[in-house]
Amino acid sequence: MAHEDVREVIAAQFADAGVAGRMHAIDLASGREVGVGADAAVLMASVFKVPLVLALYRAADAGLVDPAEQITLTPGTRTAGPTGIGAMADPVTMSLRDLAHLAVSVSDNAAADALADRLGLDAVAAAVAAAGMAATRVVEVCRDVAARTVASLGTADPKQLARLLTDPVALSRLSTLDVAVSNRTTPRDCTVLLAGIWDDALASAGSCAAVRRLLSLQVWPHRLASGFPFDDVRVAGKTGTLPTVRNEIGVVEYPDGGRYAIAVFTRSASTALMLPRADAVIGTVARTAVEHLRRPRR
Amino acid sequence: MDLVQHLRYFVAVAEELHFGRAASRLHMSQPPLSQRIQRLERELGARLFDRSPREVTLTEAGRLLLPQARDVLARADAILDLASRIDSSEAAVLRAGLPPELEGTTVAALLGDFRARRPRTALDLRESATAGQQDDLARRRLDVGLLHLPFDPADLVIGPVVHRPLGVLVAAGGPLDLPDELLLSDLSGHDLVTFARTAAPARFDEILDTCARHGYHPPTVHQADGRSFTVGLVLAGTAVAFDPGTVPQQADVVWRPLAGQPLAERMAVVWPRERHHPEVGAFARTVVRVLGAAAAPPAGPVPHTRPASEFLATPYGAADGS
Numbered sequence: 282m283a284h285e286d287v288r289e290v291i292a293a294q295f296a297d298a299g300v301a302g303r304m305h306a307i308d309l310a311s312g313r314e315v316g317v318g319a320d321a322a323v324l325m326a327s328v329f330k331v332p333l334v335l336a337l338y339r340a341a342d343a344g345l346v347d348p349a350e351q352i353t354l355t356p357g358t359r360t361a362g363p364t365g366i367g368a369m370a371d372p373v374t375m376s377l378r379d380l381a382h383l384a385v386s387v388s389d390n391a392a393a394d395a396l397a398d399r400l401g402l403d404a405v406a407a408a409v410a411a412a413g414m415a416a417t418r419v420v421e422v423c424r425d426v427a428a429r430t431v432a433s434l435g436t437a438d439p440k441q442l443a444r445l446l447t448d449p450v451a452l453s454r455l456s457t458l459d460v461a462v463s464n465r466t467t468p469r470d471c472t473v474l475l476a477g478i479w480d481d482a483l484a485s486a487g488s489c490a491a492v493r494r495l496l497s498l499q500v501w502p503h504r505l506a507s508g509f510p511f512d513d514v515r516v517a518g519k520t521g522t523l524p525t526v527r528n529e530i531g532v533v534e535y536p537d538g539g540r541y542a543i544a545v546f547t548r549s550a551s552t553a554l555m556l557p558r559a560d561a562v563i564g565t566v567a568r569t570a571v572e573h574l575r576r577p578r579r
Numbered sequence: 580m581d582l583v584q585h586l587r588y589f590v591a592v593a594e595e596l597h598f599g600r601a602a603s604r605l606h607m608s609q610p611p612l613s614q615r616i617q618r619l620e621r622e623l624g625a626r627l628f629d630r631s632p633r634e635v636t637l638t639e640a641g642r643l644l645l646p647q648a649r650d651v652l653a654r655a656d657a658i659l660d661l662a663s664r665i666d667s668s669e670a671a672v673l674r675a676g677l678p679p680e681l682e683g684t685t686v687a688a689l690l691g692d693f694r695a696r697r698p699r700t701a702l703d704l705r706e707s708a709t710a711g712q713q714d715d716l717a718r719r720r721l722d723v724g725l726l727h728l729p730f731d732p733a734d735l736v737i738g739p740v741v742h743r744p745l746g747v748l749v750a751a752g753g754p755l756d757l758p759d760e761l762l763l764s765d766l767s768g769h770d771l772v773t774f775a776r777t778a779a780p781a782r783f784d785e786i787l788d789t790c791a792r793h794g795y796h797p798p799t800v801h802q803a804d805g806r807s808f809t810v811g812l813v814l815a816g817t818a819v820a821f822d823p824g825t826v827p828q829q830a831d832v833v834w835r836p837l838a839g840q841p842l843a844e845r846m847a848v849v850w851p852r853e854r855h856h857p858e859v860g861a862f863a864r865t866v867v868r869v870l871g872a873a874a875a876p877p878a879g880p881v882p883h884t885r886p887a888s889e890f891l892a893t894p895y896g897a898a899d900g901s
Contacts, residue, residue, distance in 0.1 A: 296777075296780065297776075297777075298780065299729075299781030299784060300731075301731045301733070326889070326890070327890075362889075363884060363885070363886040363889065364886045368886075388889045398633075420597075421597070421600075425596065425634070427890075428596050428634070429594065429595060432593050432594055432596055432637060432645070433594050435642075435645060435646055440881055443881050443883065443884060444881060444882070446882075446884075449729060449737060449740075449847070450737045450740060452732070453735065453736065456595065461604070462600050462604055501887055520889065522887070522889040522890055523890050524890065525731075548731055548733065549729075549731075549781065550729040550730045550731045550779075550781035550782075551781040551784070551785060552729060553882075554882050554883075554884060554885070554888060558784065
């Protein structure tokens, strides 16, 4: 399959799943790459938690924070969310590095915002800059997104919100889906970030290993990992989700040592919350790209 | 004080909940924006935002005023549009896209209604499917479109949405030619004729998912482009097709409504978010007058967010009021 062909195949896979998709994949050894809209601005959603935890470990390397420092999060003041501490009932005390674990493994919004509050968004911006993510801006945390959603839709009632979040007309004026004013990146910026983490370039070797471990503990199997259903292939990644938005960035490692950084960002035409095809196409295009990159060059 | 302009500032800050972001969206710097909001608050005698170093939130007064402010802005925009139309010679032609399935009588009614109300604007109608219309709107080869939902609304404004409940075309005298409404599960064992999935994968999947949810699993799905081919397969007696039932059928094919209206055609009038044609509103009203007579189907079930949705916690307890 020639280079142009694989891009056409990937574009057709996105279209067939009913999504507008952007992606970039790179072989970390050779630098060979595949991209479809690789430099387009896209909504990060929870993918912003990757530069966030990187900022924690960079701060630890610089001696600015102790990753074992304990933080207590109390209900009512911490950010709510559907997973982790964000969904719990009682006060929780844990270390900064365990907050990072929950922010990545189950996309815990409370844990992520607590980290961001402790570090400051300037530290995240510094990590983004150090990674060379020139088109990436992290300007808000999970609680800002939730508040802007409520303000944009004009209600905080959960039942009304659930309905509005699947209403195409309401979604068309939802400001949190406006890439110009939200946390944004490009697929290429994200593979650059992953490459820096896998090459120990963005923090100390121990810190980069810690971030890689967190990404390998991410629990959702329905997106990137669905494209690699093999016991001997390791997938480490971070998802990002908003209404109609399904993303995942990660690294796929083959037993022969092949390592591939992949970033896939999609927006679905359908506004249904459950769209297994839109989740799975992330794995499908990643697999297509990786198989292309693994084929010997002629 | 220019009230409309100040309301624009208010809505921007309310939607962003961040003065810096709102300022950049309004292409101004932050200090004058803060001053204008303070001035509006003085003028109204009510505080609109609670400001803390960490966050900006709407006050109760701000929350109550927001929908009214949006309403005023929409009306003000309509006046500005009208003024620019009176002033503009470009508005002489409105290029509008229509989906190919739309029946001839409806197209004629759209043209007639628009011509009667906007005699000075020529309506240039073009037949084009969803993907083609989206492309043409993005490239400014169309001013306004009528698109089947769902579609990717990036860079588009979604205007009014019209609903037409779908029924079923079945062979006259066949096992499904009953005098009453049909259930989707009644169609079991019959093949389905539909539009090609590649034309609109998301809409195709929604229709098939709804069929499966109501117990109809067509043994074969024929994907046909033309209406005569569709009717041919229905005539043969093994297949059925979904149809709004707006066109008189030939004698050997009959249209039957579906009980509870599980399927509907939803079409939205859409136009580009930036620099849109001043007559798009007039076209949208024409579409609603001609197509909007049918009632919207009853609201679907309230969706539940699952943990993998990640966004917007709607804690279980909150939804139950506990």
